[in-house]
Amino acid sequence: MIDSSENQRELWTRVRARLKAAVGEDVFASWFARLELEELSGDLVHLSAPTRFLCSWVQSNYADRIVEAFRNDATEVTRLQVTLRVNGQARPRLAAPAEAEAPAAAAPASTAAPTAAPTPMRVVRDSAKSGDALSGSAIDQRMTFDTFVAGSANEMAFGVARQIANAAINNAVTFNPVYIHSTVGLGKSHLLNAIAHAVSEADPSKNIVYLTADHFMYHFITAVQRQSALGFKEWLRRVDLLLIDDMQFLQGKSATEFGHTLGTLLTGAKQVVVAADSPPRDLEMLDERVRSRLSGGLVVPISTFDMDLRRAIVQRRADQATARFGMHFPPAVIDYVSRAVISHGRDLDGAVNRLVAANQLTGELITVPLAEKTLADLIRTRDAKRVRIEDILKMVSRHYKVPRNELLSARRSRDVVRPRQIAMYLAKALTQRSLPEIGRRFGGRDHTTVLHSVRKVEQMIKDDIELGQEIELLKRMLEE
Template identity: 75%
Template sequence: MDSIAAADRVTWGQTGDRLGAPQNEDTTKGDEAMTPDAEQVWLRTRARLRAAVGEDVFTSWFARLELEEVVGDLVHLSVPTRFLCSWIQSNYVEKILDALRQEDDGIARLHVTVRVNGQARPRLVTASEPPVEAELPLQPAAPRPLPALVSPGPAQPAAPGDALSGSALDRKLTFDTFVAGGANEMALGVARQVASAAANNVVTFNPVYIHSSVGLGKTHLLNAIAWAAGASDTTRNIVYLTADHFMYHFITAVKSQSALAFKEWLRRIDLLLIDDMQFLQGKSATEFGHTLSTLISGTKQVVVAGDAPPRDLDMLDDRVRSRLSGGLVIPIAPFDPELRRAIVQKRADQATSRFAGLSFPPAVIDYIARSIVSHGRDLDGAVNRLVAANQLTGEPITVPLAEKTLQDLIRNRETPRVRIEDILKIVSRHYKVARTELLSSRRSRDVVRPRQIAMYLAKALTSRSLPEIGRKFGGRDHTTVLHSVRKVEQLMSQDGDLTQEIELLRRMLEE
């Protein structure tokens, strides 16, 4: 830990006043930096936490918290494991800050760090901003702790030296909240088995590849595996990454000339979970292939999720597709009426447990399950809308209220959902241009025009954003997609034959 100037260091007084009592710079680590008064304040804070959460919870999550130092309005605590640090970060930061502020109202921020060989590395968390990952430098020659199980949300552009970390886990996505049915029972069974085996340092099926269309539970299962596998052994190195986050780390490592550190970090993972595999592009896909081979060869468990089977992941080379196909490939089918009803009932039960007097009649449950046939997120959204309508207006939840509140959601789902994969297939066949050419960087007219039309159709017929469409079209920038859409719209306004041709493609996709 870097030394902190003596003038910046403060301690607590007996009455809770903050005193500018300089400390010797040689006492900047661990207990040597603590005064008896500061330790007493921390002991009283621990007592408050124990009373607030109960003995069992305190023993599980707070007993191993240690006070490192106090700097200005910041308190620095440490724990021995990555999982414990991440769990506290996700669930108890505000509670700890509140307890500290009751002892000293000048506290505004909190460091929660992982002790590595008796020393802590800083992780800054404040009451007013989301938690951030520990700062683990990307330096190939220097030893470093492995990443925590949970990390912040969307990755931001980073300067060299940014943290190596996983993507954010959602603590609500566990096996207990997953609703099983005929469409997903095999995927759920395999996920439970993988989590149980990983918790016992055993590798069963490897790799495991789960695929389905959007909103059918892939992300839920990957989160559930991570939580279940990490619960029994908090020292296990479990990393959940979206494809976007994987690419961000790889690009950051290359730019900062830290590729060796990035590869070393990947190869020391015990359980790797990769989500949204279809978005992996370019050299990042190649690096993933190397990582996959290394982890499998080292008997480390890998679980991957995507929206298409491995054979349709054209951004991967044949060797990687073969590796994924050679593992256990599990599809999740579209939900049947029974599963849709079970999901709606589960979400309704959760809502009624939170709001006194709230009731979902069986007829409303049946109406939602029958009317919304797309995927689980729309079912969740329907329940949330009705809860909001009830809480805002006081109107009881009935079928007429559901018809009025959900009409746009139901109308939007009456037409079949068009996928970008379908658009690529239809355009490729119609214009006799290979799908790989549409995704390539070729700029000849016979490729550019079909590519622009395909992008236009993707914008018109799917709910994908411009950046998402760009990624699906060979990793292009969203401005390229916007230019293509506007170009096709301009051509259609001038060329009636092109308008009829695109309308034909639209009808073929919507059939």
């Protein structure tokens, strides 16, 4: 236990050094440099930050890393709380249940209700009957059916999940077991959390257990060590709805035990939903009979997101950020992120979060250049593409819905002139062609006409931020 303020300051100095070494100078300067240690009490670290945004961001994205850095010296640390610091003074941290005190004018302490800090929702009931004080994994309250963005890649999994939840609420079993699989970050955990949320909200009496595979292993190994394995088995067999996430991490005796539990649950018509990163046949750590039982249920894949679904996700997250922080996400930025970040859904969420953070910390408007700079490590690497004037004509024609032959014609109407000028500007910016050559490719125009168009567009970009974003997006699309 590190109790003196001097020792705590020394500890904080060491923790800061570890964080800087782990995340690098730039990230440290952005997120950790302005944090201050207020208190180290029992298993709780209390830090303060100068802005609400920084409090929220650190708590949501770096809590585990900070706790881990403290545990090198203070092994009792398991929790982090970040509060707002105003005029150099941190707001008092919320008291933990064991520490809360009754108000001065309240009844005696023995009858006063403590003011407990909010805790993560855990969907699990009847656990005390097992004799082991078991608990399920924490449920992410943001992962509900309402916040799930459905599209062609995941609509079957989404529909099945809703059907399972509705059946469980009505004491029925539809498909059993249900096995959802995909690569990382495509929404498996979100669907399991959403099922637990929906059933728990509709019928609080339901005995629902959500466990990650490592949590399952931990409980089983602990039960064996305490010679209470029978109580653990009985606890699991009393559940109405069992949700197991990250099945691929289940190993050893706990995998065997899951097989026995699965068989018992299915025989008793209890609902089981499993998520993993590969089909059942590829889970070599499971017994063949278990793989066969999983394969014999409903196996639902989630495929890689297409452009439409990626854009819908980015748009939803951007709308949420706009409602919360009041910043503006131009359509060109939405399109750019959707096209450039192709790995998985978590990276799309992370991309929006980074842009929000960049806007909040630097005051820069959210633009395509800012996105390109901020999201560099999320964007797929690719060789520079040689852009042709013909590619530019096709892109501009499609984007502005102007026939290609009219871009090359002598028509002077505004709906043709502006796209033509933008196309000439892009040809000058993205190709090695000379002005006379560009003029010839645009219907035999003089090089002075091309130069006038380039300068005109450059001025329009300065005067019209939205247009600038639009043209920047066209550039990126042509370079893909």
